[in-house]
Amino acid sequence: MPSASTGIRLKALREQRGMSQEELSRLFGFDHRQTLQQIEAGQRKLSAEELVAAVQAFDVPLDYFTNPFLIVGEARFSWRRDAGTSVADLDAFERKAGEWIGAYRELGLATGEPISPIAHRLNLTRASSYEDATEAGEAVAAFLGLGDVPSQGLAQAMQEKMSILVLMVDVQTGISGAACLVRNLGAVLVNRHETPGRRNYDLAHELFHILTWDAMPPERLDDGEGSGKLQKRVEQMAEKFASAVLMPARLFEDCPGDATDPGWINTTATELGVSAKALKWRLVDLGRIDRGVALAYDDGLLVDNGGLVGRDRDVPLPFGRHFTQVVAEGIEQGYVSVRRVAALLEVTIDELGELFDAHGIERPFGM
Known part of the structure; x- marks a missing residue:
């Protein structure tokens, strides 16, 4: 286990327990706090005796420090979840998901799997407009070469052209997925049992967070509770970006005269793997449907989440x-x-x- 990883995990554990460096230094019997600083910075290894002392003091298994797949203290997550989802359940799943991501990173490096050392970034900030976010979505769809049904090739293109890991996972109801950033590796997790439109939207939405993390770091829990005005604006930018990725403007150049026809909207949305409501609002942004008409529209006529009523959903295979x-x-x-x-x-x-x-x-x- 590299000393850097051990130090990062020790620091994460110390901060989680609310201990200062002085307190932990005394526990180890260090004469100076600088020794602990060196350990946490990866400049000095923990001795075997110190490792045992840490395991006993924090009451954690030895695996916490020796498991090469853990990314505790390194990873940043942003979860899309319903407000009622238990944070404790989410914490447990995050540890498990982090181990999957860590296993991919470590085994990929060991077996020669190329992981891009250059992280892709969008030139967007909180000061950018919704139109800027939409243009960025259009540009990403073009860069990835997503074709006439962008949702079908998005996950593979993210993996092959951006080195972003996409995992289709089994997770409890109420959790849609997450974005994760860890040492030159971005990862997106999606609840594979969600409806197609929800899965595809979540994938594109989390891609936005991966590409703008430095400039606009998302909150760990994206559930709408407690989000400030600026963070809500970031989420709205992500929605505009996702809509443009999944429904680029070029697909609607030959839009029918009556773009409000529910039969056409439902069929087109199903073909694109998006919800009919999302398509309706995308057509508003493109000027194909008047906003007032959209607000008065009977959404009960529209199918939801990219699937026809009664059709069996195609659930992706686990993990990818x-x-x-x-x-x-x-x-x-x-x-x-x-x-x-x-x-x-x-x-x-x-x-x-x-x-x-x-x-x-x-x-x-x-x-």
Whole structure:
């Protein structure tokens, strides 16, 4: 375990418990606070005796300091959740999700998976306009080459052209997904059981946060509670960006004369993998529907979340092919055991083999 990672985890634990550097220094028996500063900065390793002392003092498992996949203290998360979702449940899931992201990073580096050292960024700030955010969404859709149904290729393009990890995950109802930033790696998690329009919107929305994190860091809990005026404006910018990514203006150059026809809106929204309501408001922004007409529109005529009424939803496979391929390579090259991966993903060994099969990935040797 690199000393930098150990120091980062120790600092995170100290801050979580509300301890000062002086207090922790006394616990370790250090004569000077500078020794702890060096440890937390990764300039000095914890000795075996000091590591045992930390485990006992904070009552954490040794795995907290030795597990190479944990990203405690390194990662920043922003979660989209309903206001009623338990923060304790979210904390537990964040630790699990962080370990998946950390496993991808470490196994990717070990097996030669290219991770871009250059983070993509949008030239936007809180002072930017909604029109600027929309233009940025149009530009990103063009850069990624998303075609006539942008939602279909967005996740793969984010992975291949931006080195942003996309994970389709099983998570409790009320949590839509998250954006995560950790040491040159951006990741987006999406609740794979959400309706198609919600999944696609969340993916594009979290992409905005990944690309603007430095200038406009999002709140950890994106649930609308306690958000200040500026943060709410950032979320509205993210909505404009997401709409432009999923519904670029070029797709509506031959819009029918009556763009308010619910049959056309429903069919078009379903084809694009967005909700009909989202399409309606995108057409307002494009000047195809008058805002007053949109406000008076009977939304009961519109299907919701990008699927036809009664149609079975196509649920994506767990985790995603790219993540699963990196894990398989890690097993094949001996960097991690089958049993460790199965425990990480909370599946049996047989179920892990079936996951490789489902993604069309050859099972590692010996499975």
